[in-house]
Amino acid sequence: MSRGFGGTHSETDYGAGEGVDKKPNALLESWFVRSGWSKGELARQVNRRARQLGAVHISTDTSRVRRWLDGEQPRDPIPRLLSALFSERFGCAVSVEDLGLRPVHQTPSTAGIDLPWTAPQAVALMSEFSRSDLMLARRGFLGGSLALTAGAALVEPMQRWLQPAHGERLPTLADIATPNRTARRLSEPELSLLESTTIMFRKWDAQSGGGLRRKAVVGQLHEVTDLLQEPQTAETGRRLFRVAAELGELAGWMSYDIGLQPAAQKYFVLALHAAKEAEDRPLGSYILSNMARQMIHLGRPDDALELIHLAQYGSRxxxxGRTQAMLYAMEARAYANLAQPGKCKRAVRIAEDTYAEATESAGEERDPDWIGFFTEAELHAENGHSFRDLVYTAGRHKEHAALAEPRIERAVELFGSDLEHHRSYALNLIGLSTVHLIKKEPELSAERAGAAIGIARKVRSERLNNRLRTTVDQVVRAYGAVPEVLHLRDEMARQLPEDGDAEV
Incomplete structure (x- = not known):
């Protein structure tokens, strides 16, 4: 019976071989007990995630979960699915090894993030990874075969982004070019079209979420890596690497948005390599800021702070000014999640001052398109959520909620009049709902969350859906008897059912 991606076997084929001595998996048992899930619920979660990622051949049940707890080692991709599910449940990176499961063999394109900082390897890895995502992954299934990297294993390789070569000759575009191929020089209109296509993809993501156009972005990235393997002039090569970096960043962001966290991290890393080859440090700092955002999402604010400081130093x-303001706002988010209110408030103040200065001097410096998302609305959203996060990490509920509410209110007002950033509008409605919940205002909390439901139905964003479900659950648990909250619960079940598949 086939065990490949196209096979028709069930999950019962994934267990350890007969006759293998097994000991109870105490690590998996510990995470399982703390999760609050039943064996049946965990089995349903695994099956649901597998369907979302295109692994329709996986079908597990309660008895299989019991055998995992008893020490049976499931085969790929089950360990990766369990890692992703427990990571989301606890808000931190839970590796396969943390669960007491054996890591699976990985190909060079899926293994690790500590990659050689040379042009040929960067192009080859981007080409291989994007091809695998398109051809082997079947609706993004590749994301289930990767592992997240965190801590020193993540930060230290990224620090090499700024290190010069130690005297050796680094490979050039001429080394990348396939031998004996006729040079195909790209014209200026062709290059401009590639660059404008990236801008179009970015707009689509803001309007519709990461689940609608991710494959198109990955396909475009793969095409650009093909061009980078042809002979090009140095300037054309730099522009192509810049396009590759922007597409890689966008593929990473879209993967992050739909819950493919390991794949997102891999694309971010490859994009950073491309930005280095493009000699574009501000773009590299932007990519690092998204890696930091992902680490905050995964409960690793210490890693996020290191990545943000690396971004600030590298592009100082x-x-x-707009880019610097964005980095200060992300620094504030990291400090908030580290329960450091003094440093958080200082970073918020600098972000606001820097943004004001950049706005006053508009026209004196030309912002790249990728930082265009960082508007006044986004500034208020980031800073408002930093103060909201401080409520949970540092206490002083009344003070920090009072600082958060007007900023998120202003973000909601601005995003509400913006026809291009539906996801951001919904996320800030949810953020405002949590602030009202903190202030013990259930009717207002339900109203804001209810407004977000209608938008979430139109946006392909698993991140948005998960955040909305979590917030609604919190409101219902705290104020389940309030009529407005009961109506919110019913609307959530009707309009955004739990078992909807995410397109990737």
């Missing part, structure tokens, strides 16, 4: 002389 080249980034525009």
């Amino acid at each position: 002389h080249e980034a525009t």
Whole structure:
């Protein structure tokens, strides 16, 4: 019976072989007990995630979960699915090894993030990874075969982004080019079209979420890597690497948005390599900021802070004021999640001052398109959520909620009049709902969350859906007898059912 991606076997084929001595898996048991899930619920979660990722051949049940707890080692991709599910449940990175499960063999394109900082390897890895995502993954299934990297294993390789070569000759575009191929020089209109296509993809993501156009972005990235393997002039090569970096960042962001966290991290890392080859440090700092955002999402604010400081240091002389303001706002988010209110407030103040200065001097420096998302609305959203996060990490509920509410209110007002950023509008409605919940205002909390439900139905974003479900659950648990909250619960079940598949 086939065990490949196209096979028709059930999950019962994934267990350890007969006759293998097994000991109870105490690590998996510990995470399982703390999760509050029953064996049947965990089995349903695994099956649901497998369907979302296209692994329709996986079908597990309660008895199989019991055998995992008893020490049976499931085969790929089950360990990766369990890692992703427990990571989301606890809000932190829970690796396969943390669960007492054996890691699976990985190909060079899926193994690790500590990659050689040379142009040929960067192109080859981007080409291989994007091809695998398109051809082997079957609706993004590749994301289930990867592992997240965190801590020193993540931060230290990223620090090499700024290190110069130690005297050796680094490979150039001429080394990448396939031998004996006729040079195909890209014209200026062709290059401009590639660059404008990236801008179009970015707009689609803001309007519709990461689940609608992710494959198109990955396909475009693969095409650009093909062009990078042809002979090009140095300037054309730099522009192509910049396009590859922007597409890689966008593929990573879309993967993050639909819950493919390991795949997102891999694309971010490859995009950072491309930005280095493009000699574009501000773009590299933007990619690092998204890696930091992902680490905050996964409960690793210490890693996020290191990545943000690396981004700030690397682009301090080249980034525009708007980019610097964005980095300070992300620094504030990291400090908030580290329960450091003094440093958080200082970073918020600098972000607001830097943004104001950049706005006053508009026209003196040209912002790249990728930072265009960081508007006044986004500034208020980031800073408002930093103060909201401080409520949970540092206490002083009344003070921090009072700082959060007007900023998120302003973000909601601005995003509400914006026809291009539906996801951001919904996320800030949810953020405002949590602030009202903190202030013990259930009717207002339900109203804001209810407004977000209608938007979430139109946006392909698993991140948005998960955040909305979590917030609604919190409101219902705290104020389940309030009529407005009961109506919110019913609307959530009707309009955004739990078992909807995410397109990737």
